[in-house]
Amino acid sequence: MKADPLDRATSASTARLVRRELYSSRALPSVVTAAVLIAGCLVLLFEAVLKAVGDRPFLLDVEAVAAWLGTLPGGVPASLLGAGSVLLVVLGALLLLLALLPGRRARYTIPNERAAVVVDAEVVASSLARRARVAAGVAPEQVLVTVGRGSVTVQIRPTSGTPVDADAVRAAVADDLRRSSIKPEPRIAVVVAESGVIGQ
Amino acid sequence: MNTTPRLLNRFVLAVVGLIALALGAGGLALLTLPAAAGWWRSAAPRAGQAVEDLRSRTTLEGQEDTWLWIALALVLVFLIVMLIVWIAAQGRGRTGLFATGTVTGRGGGGATGRGDSSGGGTAGSVTITAAAAEQALKAALLERPDLVGASVSTWRIRGVPGIRVRVLPRKGVPPYDIAVEVSRLVEALDAVTGSRTPVLISVSSGARARFTRADRVT
Numbered sequence: 001m002k003a004d005p006l007d008r009a010t011s012a013s014t015a016r017l018v019r020r021e022l023y024s025s026r027a028l029p030s031v032v033t034a035a036v037l038i039a040g041c042l043v044l045l046f047e048a049v050l051k052a053v054g055d056r057p058f059l060l061d062v063e064a065v066a067a068w069l070g071t072l073p074g075g076v077p078a079s080l081l082g083a084g085s086v087l088l089v090v091l092g093a094l095l096l097l098l099a100l101l102p103g104r105r106a107r108y109t110i111p112n113e114r115a116a117v118v119v120d121a122e123v124v125a126s127s128l129a130r131r132a133r134v135a136a137g138v139a140p141e142q143v144l145v146t147v148g149r150g151s152v153t154v155q156i157r158p159t160s161g162t163p164v165d166a167d168a169v170r171a172a173v174a175d176d177l178r179r180s181s182i183k184p185e186p187r188i189a190v191v192v193a194e195s196g197v198i199g200q
Numbered sequence: 201m202n203t204t205p206r207l208l209n210r211f212v213l214a215v216v217g218l219i220a221l222a223l224g225a226g227g228l229a230l231l232t233l234p235a236a237a238g239w240w241r242s243a244a245p246r247a248g249q250a251v252e253d254l255r256s257r258t259t260l261e262g263q264e265d266t267w268l269w270i271a272l273a274l275v276l277v278f279l280i281v282m283l284i285v286w287i288a289a290q291g292r293g294r295t296g297l298f299a300t301g302t303v304t305g306r307g308g309g310g311a312t313g314r315g316d317s318s319g320g321g322t323a324g325s326v327t328i329t330a331a332a333a334e335q336a337l338k339a340a341l342l343e344r345p346d347l348v349g350a351s352v353s354t355w356r357i358r359g360v361p362g363i364r365v366r367v368l369p370r371k372g373v374p375p376y377d378i379a380v381e382v383s384r385l386v387e388a389l390d391a392v393t394g395s396r397t398p399v400l401i402s403v404s405s406g407a408r409a410r411f412t413r414a415d416r417v418t
Contacts, residue, residue, distance in 0.1 A: 010398075013357060017201065017400045025202075026209040027290040033216055034283045041283070045276040052269035066251070070244035073230040073237055082231050088224030095217030099210040110376055114383040114390075115365075115399035119375040122405035130372030180376045 017116040024103035033095065104149070108182045121147045124180065128152060128173050132190075135172035136164045142197060151187045152177065160196035201355040201364045201400055203293040205286075212286065295356045298333040298363075299395050301326050328393055330354035330361065336392070337365060340385050346373045349406070362398035368406050375403045 047062050057064075073081055106121035129145040132154050136143065144155040154173055158164040170190045177186065229236040258266040302325045334352040341350035349368040354361050365386070369378050382401050390396050 013362075013398050017357070017362070017398060020201070020206070021400065021402065023206075025204040025206050025290075026213060027204050029213060030209040031287050031290055033213060034287045037216070038280055038283045041276050041280045045273055045280070048269050048273040048276060051265060052267075052273060054264055066248070070248055072227075072240065078231055081227055085224045085227030085231065088220050088227065090224075092217045092219070092221030092224055095213045096221065097217075099214035099217060110379050112379050112383050112401070114386055115379075115401045117379045117383075117401045117403070119379075119403040120405045123369060123373075123375050123403050126371045126405070127374045130374075176374065179374070 014116040018109045018118060021116070021118040022105055022107055022109065024105060026098055026103065029095070029098050106147075108180070110180055110182065119180070124182065127180075128154065128176055131172045131176045132156065132169050135169045137162070138164065148186070151189065154188070154190045155193065156191070157193040158196045160198060162196075164192050166190045166192050201293065201353075201357060201362060202291045203356070204290050208286070208289075293355045293357075295354050295361050296330050298328040298330045298354055298361055298397070299326075299393055300328075301395075333363065333389060333393065337363070337385060337389060340388075341365070341367060341382070344381070346370050346378070357398050360397065362400065364400045364402065366402045366404060369403060378403050 043060060044062075047057055047060055050057055051062065068075055107118050108121065108124060110117040110119055125145045125147040128147070129140070129143050132145060133140055133143045136156050136158070138156060138159055142157045142159070146153045146155075152173065154169060156164055156166075156169065170188055173188050173190070177188070230240055231237075255266045255268065258268050260267060302323075304323055330353075334354060337352045338350055341347060341352075346369055347367050348370055351366045353364050353366075355364055356362070363386070365382055367378060367382060369375065379401055383399075386399050386401075
């Protein structure tokens with residue numbers, strides 16, 4: 001396509017779309033964190049206003065809490081303080097990991113000239129399972145496909161008395177993957193179970 | 201496709217996480233390290249005294265308590281408003297407008313004026329709402345037997361409207377075929393509206409796709 005003022009789908013914008021679909025936006029942890037912080041801030045706000053107008057504290061006496069903090073680690077059972085601290089450490093580590101880990105979703109992108117295309121790993125797996133089932137000549141229940149980030153595992157339980165051609169299955173799966181042109185190209189492992197099942 | 205502030209999300213989560221981590225580590229240090237407990241025992245009264253001094257200095261005449269409480273309340277109100285704004289910023293960006301354009305008297309120009317090749321038309325403006333484009337695409341998608349469901353929505357991406365097509369294929373349908381067919385439909389829409397918008401095709405699996413019967417004809 002030639003350059004055109006009406007052409008608003010540039011390759012850069014497409015790449016950005018794909019990138020944003022492949023990684024988690026951390027919207028849910030953000031909303032939960034914000035809600036908890038708002039609740040805490042509301043309690044503090046209420047107490048601060050009561051203090052400002054010279055009223056008695058309602059739920060939480062800020063001064064008493066400050067004094068209690070000063071007496072730590074006394075004034076509270078060691079087990080309670082320990083458990084609370086460990087809880088805070090775990091929570092903090094969890095939030096920090098959420099912030100720092102890439103948060104890649106189980107999705108793949110398929111190159112397309114016109115649009116940004118993302119595919120759930122589950123859809124890829126079910127397409128591969130169908131190809132593997134046809135190549136092996138077994139029922140759908142006898143094939144299990146697992147799609148990981150860099151590998152595809154096909155597990156087949158053959159029908160008793162009918163051998164399964166593992167190489168044919170591998171070729172069929174490889175062909176399906178090639179036609180999806182998923183990047184990076186995953187490794188393929190075909191596992192044929194030792195024991196067969198009664199045919200269906 | 202939405203304008204969720206991803207970097208801000210991660211930044212605030214990191215800050216809150218670090219604070220929680222520091223508080224928890226402090227509690228554990230007080231509990232297990234005698235040195236830390238001793239330091240805290242001497243430092244806490246000093247901090248308390250400093251707060252008390254500040255409080256007496258900021259108490260206005262005739263008042264019984266410091267005005268810092270009011271300042272604290274204002275800061276908390278500001279903080280709460282900021283947090284609410286943060287929540288509201290998640291998942292925004294839907295738009296009801298697909299394309300707008302002006303038609304000058306002679307020939308084309310603008311986003312939708314290209315079809316006007318006869319020229320000499322009346323000057324004016326053309327607006328295509330998102331619903332028009334969405335329903336056209338969705339109707340075409342729902343005719344396909346290999347899809348369990350489809351949804352189309354329009355979002356603002358960097359100032360221009362873009363379309364998000366979410367299709368739920370039946371079990372075992374090859375995703376590359378779906379991608380090609382849907383992008384063909386999108387190209388048909390391009391031809392009709394005369395503009396090329398950014399498009400995201402999301403081939404996903406939902407509960408509906410999982411529990412429907414697979415197409416056994418291969």
